[in-house]
Amino acid sequence: MLINKLVIISLLTGSMLGSAVQAQGTQDTVITVPSIPVGSAVSLGGTVVPYKDVTFAAQIPGRIESISGEEGDHFKSGAELIAINIDDLLAQRRSAWANLANAEAALRNAGVQYSREWISPYGGEQNDAMGGLGSMMKNFTNPMQGMMGGGSSPGMDRYAARTQYGTQLEQARGQVVAARAAIDKIDANIRDAKSLAPFDGVITRKLVEVGDPVQPGQPMLEFADISKLQIKLEVPARLMPGVKKGMVFPAKLDVGDVEIQSRVAQVFPIADPDRHTVTVKLDLPPGAPGGAGMYAEVMINDVNAQTRDLPVVPRAALVWRGSLPGIYVLNENNKRELRLVRVGDDVGTDGVAILSGLRAGERVIVSSSSDGQSNTTWQ
Numbered sequence: 001m002l003i004n005k006l007v008i009i010s011l012l013t014g015s016m017l018g019s020a021v022q023a024q025g026t027q028d029t030v031i032t033v034p035s036i037p038v039g040s041a042v043s044l045g046g047t048v049v050p051y052k053d054v055t056f057a058a059q060i061p062g063r064i065e066s067i068s069g070e071e072g073d074h075f076k077s078g079a080e081l082i083a084i085n086i087d088d089l090l091a092q093r094r095s096a097w098a099n100l101a102n103a104e105a106a107l108r109n110a111g112v113q114y115s116r117e118w119i120s121p122y123g124g125e126q127n128d129a130m131g132g133l134g135s136m137m138k139n140f141t142n143p144m145q146g147m148m149g150g151g152s153s154p155g156m157d158r159y160a161a162r163t164q165y166g167t168q169l170e171q172a173r174g175q176v177v178a179a180r181a182a183i184d185k186i187d188a189n190i191r192d193a194k195s196l197a198p199f200d201g202v203i204t205r206k207l208v209e210v211g212d213p214v215q216p217g218q219p220m221l222e223f224a225d226i227s228k229l230q231i232k233l234e235v236p237a238r239l240m241p242g243v244k245k246g247m248v249f250p251a252k253l254d255v256g257d258v259e260i261q262s263r264v265a266q267v268f269p270i271a272d273p274d275r276h277t278v279t280v281k282l283d284l285p286p287g288a289p290g291g292a293g294m295y296a297e298v299m300i301n302d303v304n305a306q307t308r309d310l311p312v313v314p315r316a317a318l319v320w321r322g323s324l325p326g327i328y329v330l331n332e333n334n335k336r337e338l339r340l341v342r343v344g345d346d347v348g349t350d351g352v353a354i355l356s357g358l359r360a361g362e363r364v365i366v367s368s369s370s371d372g373q374s375n376t377t378w379q
Contacts, residue, residue: 030330033311035360038353041307041345044232044233048253048284051228052199056221058214060084061190065220067210073118075197075223080213081220084193084214093186107172111227114165135187152285190233201225204292224292225285229284231296235279242303243267243280250346251282255289264299299346310353311345311358316341318352327358327367336365 032116068075075081158272205222208214231251233245243264262282271278281296290296318325319338327338341357356362 012158027239028365030363030365031143031314033313033354033358033360033362033364035309036243036312036347037307038310038345038347040302041299042236042239043297043345044235044300046231046296046298048290048292048296049230049232049281050226051202051230051291052203053202053224054198054224055219055278056082056195056223058084058216058218060089060189062086062088062193062213062214064208064210064212064214064220067206069207074202075200077197077199079192079197080150080197081197081203082225083372085184086190086193087184089190089193093183093190096179096182096186100176100183103172103175103179106168107176110165110169110172111112114169115163116164117165121323164374178188186328195221197223200226200227211370217333226292228286229238229288229290229292230265231282231284233280233282233298233300234272235280235300237271237276237278238304239300239302240267240278242301243278249282249298249300251284251296251322253290253296254294260285260288285357298369311360311362312347312351312353313358313364315346315350315352317364319367327354328367329358330363330365355363 037217062083063098065085066080066083068079068081151214201224203221204224204226207222208218208220214220247264248261249264250259252259255256262284264280265283268279273375313327317327318341320326321327321340324340325343326338329338329339331337339357342355344353344355347353
């Protein structure tokens with residue numbers, strides 16, 4: 001496990017000597033190295049991502065008519081971001097309305113024909129048709145009688161005509177429904193021609209320009225809410241027992257090399273079958289430095305590893321000889337000597353565990369400047 005920052009501070013500051021030695025015109029601080037139980041922590045690289053983001057893709061074919069801004073421009077929820085030209089759709093809509101008018105006229109005509117066949121199928125039988133429901137029912141029974149008795153029957157002809165006109169009436173009704181559906185589809189396409197901001201945010205990337213042709217499914221614009229930031233990590237499955245929602249882990253961003261606290265906000269339920277990692281998102285505190293797309297490192301505890309006592313020094317105590325880290329140690333004669341060491345994991349904010357080359361209880365020199373390199377104050 002990682003050591004509590006306050007414990008490290010108290011151990012190191014409590015062991016500082018009251019005296020200081022002068023070296024090369026700078027004020028150096030001498031501390032006694034403490035031994036602290038240090039667990040195994042794994043540094044994982046991730047990416048800073050927006051809290052919410054969306055990619056707008058074309059829903060209809062056409063040409064880009066307008067884009068409301070550039071990368072970095074802020075928009076409120078509901079604002080228009082990008083639009084596709086709808087001249088062709090408007091022409092299709094006018095044609096669809098004409099088709100609807102024709103279909104409704106055909107429906108009215110079919111209704112008249114059907115009604116006339118019921119009221120007066122033949123001029124000589126109009127009085128019989130006016131006789132009421134009984135006469136109308138007879139029109140259905142007579143054809144059957146004619147069929148049973150053989151020979152031609154006026155009732156059979158009347159039944160066939162009514163069936164024909166009834167079928168035409170239903171077809172006309174279907175044409176009206178289809179014409180109205182065509183208008184609804186065109187209206188939906190007209191609405192889809194405009195992309196509106198689903199939340200407050202900024203344009204993060206334009207993928208098309210005004211005048212470009214687009215096809216359905218083609219990405220056009222990326223939009224994000226960057227008021228809140230997260231770190232997206234791929235955590236090896238073996239480390240997941242030590243990662244739970246709500247847990248806090250130290251993280252470092254590209255900007256300023258400052259450690260900040262990140263809180264686990266989301267743990268994906270299924271591991272990647274190829275890489276055997278689980279996607280984890282951690283919330284960054286408000287005002288965290290940096291921005292979306294930057295690199296971040298998060299220290300994740302390996303709960304399966306055993307802790308061990310290791311000497312821990314401020315990172316400012318390290319000096320470098322090429323790629324080799326070293327520490328100035330004050331020997332028994334109060335002489336400073338450079339000793340090469342093997343560096344382990346980070347501990348706390350600015351501490352580092354020493355795997356070899358240094359023992360707990362020895363005195364080391366922490367300089368405000370080592371070999372021309374600036375050092376961060378241990379706090």
